Amino acid sequence: MDKKFNAALTGASMLLALGAAVSLPLQATAADKPAAAARAERPGPADARFKAIYTQEWKWRQSQKLEEGEDDDDSGVDTSLPRIDAATQKQRLDYWLAVMKKLDGISEKQLSAGEKVNYQVYKAQIAALIAAQQFREFEKPLNADSAFWSNLASGARRPLTTEKQLRDYLKQLADMPRYFNDEIVNMRAGLARGFTPPKVTLVGRDSSITSVTEAKSAQDTVYYFPFKTMPASMPAAQQEALRAEAVKAIETSVLPSYRKLLQFMREEYVPHAREALAAESLPDGKAYYQSKIVEFTTTSMSADQIHQIGLSEMAKIRAEMHDVIKQVAFEGDLPAFLQFLRTDPRFYARTPEELLMRSAWVAKKFDGKVSQYFGYLPRRRFAVIPVPDDQAPFYTSGRGGPGVYLVNTYNLPSRALYSVPALTLHESAPGHAFQMPVAMEQKGRPAFRNAYISAFGEGWALYSERLGVEMGMYETPYEIFGMLSYQAWRASRLVVDTGIHSKGWTRKQAQDYLHENTALSEHEIETEVDRYISWPGQALSYYLGEMSIIAARRKAEAALGTKFDIRAFHDTVLQLGSVPLPVLEARIDTFIADGGKSPYPQLD
Structure with a gap:
């Protein structure tokens, strides 16, 4: 079966979200640094030991059929499905524990600059795989x-x-x-x-x-x-x-x-199935939920810290929403404006084709602006297609990946047109269908670096929505509000996910919070909350990732002044591929120290 289409269609559910707390400082690898610096690197014995470990493990992992195909030329079809029985799962745990022991025996200080980031990414990856086996996540192969x-x-x-x-x-x-x-x-x-998963989500x-x-x-x-x-x-x-x-x-x-x-x-x-909603109510639940926080945010923050960040960010976004309400001269408060947006027919497509065509129009409009904001463009194109009928009723509004931008045309009164620009920027370009191919096209990087890290990938996609403002992608105040609603949607996840899984929130509390703070339709609110309930931690990736990218950009702008080039910054971020957030932050420190140079000198 088509691994690439499968990965795109099922998104994060089929993409390995990796992560662990990563210590700073870090240096960029040869593939991540400017060419001149890369040529100066001299690998040592520690590099050879590390490469032998990940080369052998990756070959074994492929034999286990655990990875999505990333090679554009891979058109083969597996003759069997993965082995997933308990004995095989125990063997995998033992294998990865042995790999981690070998990694612990390597001194990071002895690695060349060209392997230090690879080491940090790979060790976090193995830690996430071990945690999944130890908590026996293979016993729950479904969510909402x-x-x-x-x-x-x-x-x-x-x-x-x-x-x-x-x-x-x-x-x-x-x-x-x-x-x-x-x-x-x-x-x-x-x-x-x-x-x-909780019964209500099934x-x-x-x-x-x-x-x-x-x-x-x-x-x-x-x-x-x-x-x-x-x-x-x-x-x-x-x-x-x-x-x-x-x-x-x-x-x-x-x-x-x-x-x-x-x-x-x-x-x-x-x-x-269990009645309780909280991940912390599962066996060894507190440790399990914290492991999901680490996996999906690549930080060691606590649920309480994340909850407070969410509340603070929501207050800032609400202030921006009120500015838009004043701009359109709407007479009423935020709840009244949200109800207006949910019910006025002018904001909704009448046919699936209209929704698909509007999505395609936004994607093509981006093509006219891309050269002002990006130097390196991926070779891989993407198609705009509807979510299949059998999945659409419980599927998210859209999802993107290499080669595809899926648009959910089910229940059109729940698919607001003013949200299409933000959704398209997130899922297609410069979001997932742009970022993932850029990462896959980088040369000289081990194959495990193509695995997806949610905090980076989702953070970039959400940053892409904000970037749409300065790119001129939003043509009306309502579309700006759609972007803000989507920002609030992701910031509210910090509140809702931790509320459900750590603070005893009910399903209705979570639904009410989204209803009061976003313009999402009732159908979307129900499907999204059920997704958060059944998939602990994943919803935390987006906003925390975006915050990290925005902070890195502001730091670079302040340090470089007139030397700051938005194209060089974006190319530097995307050239990294999916990495833990501290690795991204360290790479931008190097970008600043190098004077804001593009990672692609040939494009200058």
């Missing part, structure tokens, strides 16, 4: 936003172009009963110890299962998609033979797996 079966269905939408790919895909389908059974065994183990989520089980025929399931259009060069008889094999595989492997899963979900899992 996505699940293992919907991830598989997403990958099935990939066109396959060779007979080998199609036959390998058929072998993968044949492995589905084993894979689904292992997932059910793991989920049953989680259920026995109270390690499940209601109705079986629609993504019934979209397969209730299909009129095998040909109507998503898993038949690759066989609908096959290469014209393939003989007709061969095409028909493959289609017949596909129908048989779906009828004998896919449909029985889905039916067994549906019965398990309806009769066993959902009825007995």
Whole structure:
């Protein structure tokens, strides 16, 4: 199945969010520093030991089918699905613990400047993998936003172009009963110890299962998609033979797996899922929630600290919102203005095509301004496509990644047009569909550096929304307010996530807070709150990441004065790829010390 499409579609749920508290000071690697400085580096024995560790581990990790494909030329299809049984999970924990022991035996001071950041990123990555195994997160392979079966269905939408790919895909389908059974065994183990998403976030989520089980025929399931259009060069008889094999595989492997899963979900899992919302109510909950804070923010801040930051930032954003209300001469307070925005039909598309076209228009408008703010442009383009029908009812408003910008056209009265510019900047360009390809195109960097760190990636995407103001991307005060509402949405997550998982907030309290402080529709508020409830910590990435990037930019502007070049700053940030926030901050210190030079001298 298409790993790249799958990664983009399921977003953070399929992207490995990495992180740990990172000590300063740090230096940039050879790939992250200007070329002249990179040439002067001289690797030593510690570099060789470190490279041997990560090279061997990465090869092993790929053999475990744990990583999303990042190579644009990788068009292969796995002939089987990952091994996920408890014994395999224990072996993985033991393996990564051994890797960490080896890393602890390397003195960071002995590493060349070209490997120090790699070491910090990699060690944080291994720490996150160990924590996930120790808390047995594989026993909870679903949340309100996505699940293992919907991830598989997403990958099935990939066109396959060779007979080998199609036959390998058929072998993968044949492995589905084993894979689904292992997932059910793991989920049953989680259920026995109270390690499940809260029951309230699972209601109705079986629609993504019934979209397969209730299909009129095998040909109507998503898993038949690759066989609908096959290469014209393939003989007709061969095409028909493959289609017949596909129908048989779906009828004998896919449909029985889905039916067994549906019965398990309806009769066993959902009825007995935990009632409590807080992550801190899970087994070893305080430590578990703190591990998620570390993973998703790459800091060691406490829940209380983050909660207070959220409250403070919300107050600042509300002041900006009141300025817009005055600008449009609205007679009423903030709640009245929010109600006006939620209900006036002028702000909503009448057809899915209108929403898609507006999104595409914003993306193309960015293309006319990009050269003023970025020197290096990624080669990878992206498509604007709707979220698939089976996922759309519970999916977020949009999601982007390499090659794709997904727009949710379900329930159009909940998709405000004044929010489209901010959403598009975040998910497409210069957000996720821009930042990720830039990182992937950097040369001389180990493959593990392509893994996604949420605090950086989501922080950059949210910064992109703010950047839209100075880029002139917002044409009306209402669109400015849409951007502010999105800023408030992310800042309020700091309050809501910590409120739910550490302070005993109810689902209604969280919904009310978003209702009072953002212009999000009721449908979006419900789906977003359920996402935060079932996915502890992830919502903290965005605003804290944006704050770090803004602080780094202000520091560089103050230090460099007239030498500050916004294009060089942005290129420096994006060239790093996903890194823990302290690594980013240290790189900007180097950027300042180097006089604000571009990391791409050839573009000067």
